[in-house]
Amino acid sequence: MKKNPTTQMVRFAMFASLTAVMTLLFRIPIPNGQGYLNIGDAVLLLAALLMGPAAGFWVGAIGSTLADMIAGYAMYMPFTFVVKGVEGLLAGALYKRTHTLSLSVFLPALWMAGGYFLTDWFLYGLAAALAAILMNLLQGILGAVLAVVLFKILNPIFSKRTP
Numbered sequence: 001m002k003k004n005p006t007t008q009m010v011r012f013a014m015f016a017s018l019t020a021v022m023t024l025l026f027r028i029p030i031p032n033g034q035g036y037l038n039i040g041d042a043v044l045l046l047a048a049l050l051m052g053p054a055a056g057f058w059v060g061a062i063g064s065t066l067a068d069m070i071a072g073y074a075m076y077m078p079f080t081f082v083v084k085g086v087e088g089l090l091a092g093a094l095y096k097r098t099h100t101l102s103l104s105v106f107l108p109a110l111w112m113a114g115g116y117f118l119t120d121w122f123l124y125g126l127a128a129a130l131a132a133i134l135m136n137l138l139q140g141i142l143g144a145v146l147a148v149v150l151f152k153i154l155n156p157i158f159s160k161r162t163p
Helices: 004-023 040-051 053-071 075-097 103-122 126-158
Strands: none
Touching: 004 040, 040 053, 040 075, 040 103, 040 126, 053 075, 053 126, 075 103, 103 126
16 A cells, blocks of 8 residues: 555654654753754654655754754754764665664664764864764664664554555
């Protein structure tokens, strides 16, 4: 059965919005850095696992960039669009290909930490990038673990056929 494009669009928008909310609601500033620790990654990874690479990309890119805009981190917006979009794309593509949850969430989490390391280095210098890398890794790991837990709970519900 072919998926309804309207339903898919609503799901993309719902997950992008939820990514922004979870990014903004639970944020802890990164010491010596310009970013913050959050659990928005859990939602974008979950979207990628449930709906595939395209959803992962757009949910990560739009939801996370929207959170940067609202939180006043405009300088991060173009980098976030790419880093979080590719994080979601990788998660969805890896899961679609391997059906291995751990690989599908932890490799993209490493990509995210590496992407923000390069971003911080470009924006603020090597010292700031080094100071932020552990928090970004922690955020990636936390998001990956939460995504796996949520996927195991929600996948049976979400995978039921809907119009």
